[in-house]
Amino acid sequence: MLTGKQKQYLESQAVQLPAYVQIGKEGLTDTVIDSVRDVLLARELVKVKINQNSDEDIRDTAGLLADKLDCEIVQIIGRNCVLFRQKEKKSHYELP
Numbered sequence: 737m738l739t740g741k742q743k744q745y746l747e748s749q750a751v752q753l754p755a756y757v758q759i760g761k762e763g764l765t766d767t768v769i770d771s772v773r774d775v776l777l778a779r780e781l782v783k784v785k786i787n788q789n790s791d792e793d794i795r796d797t798a799g800l801l802a803d804k805l806d807c808e809i810v811q812i813i814g815r816n817c818v819l820f821r822q823k824e825k826k827s828h829y830e831l832p
Contacts, residue, residue, distance in 0.1 A: 738808050738820070742831045746781060746810045749829065750818040755785035763792050764800065773805055776821045780828055786815045 738746070756775045759768055775782040784801065786792050798809050798817035807821035822829065 738810065738831075743810050745832055746820055746829065747818065750781055750783055750810065753781065753783045753818075755783045755816060757782060757784045759784065759786045759790050759792055759797065761787070761789045761791075763790060764797055769801065769804060772801055772819065776805060776807055776819065780822055781810070781818065781820050784817050784819065788815075 756779070757768060757771050772782060772784060784798070786794055786797060794812055794815055794817055798812055798819070801807070801817075801819060802809050805819070805821065807819045810818040810820050812818075820829075822831070
C-alpha cells in the first residue's frame with residue numbers, strides 16, 4: 737500500500753509519461769491486460785488511457801487491472817489512470 741507522499745512522488749513522475757496503453761472500443765481485452773503487464777515489468781509506472789469511443793469506466797477498469805496485475809492505483813484523472821508496481825531489484829523509483 738502506497739502512502740500519500742509516495743503517491744505524490746509517483747504522480748509527479750507520471751505527468752511527463754505518455755499513455756503507453758490505450759483502451760479502445762473493444763474494451764478491456766486480454767491483449768490490453770498483457771500490454772499493461774509488459775509495461776509494468778519494464779517501466780514500473782504506466783499511464784492507461786480510455787479512448788472516447790470506449791464504453792469502459794475508468795474507475796472500474798483501474799480497479800480490475802490493479803486486482804489482476806497486483807499493482808497499485810496511483811491516480812485517476814478524467815479518462816486516464818496511473819498504475820505502479822515496484823520491482824524487487826533495480827527499481828527505477830526511490831520511494832520516499
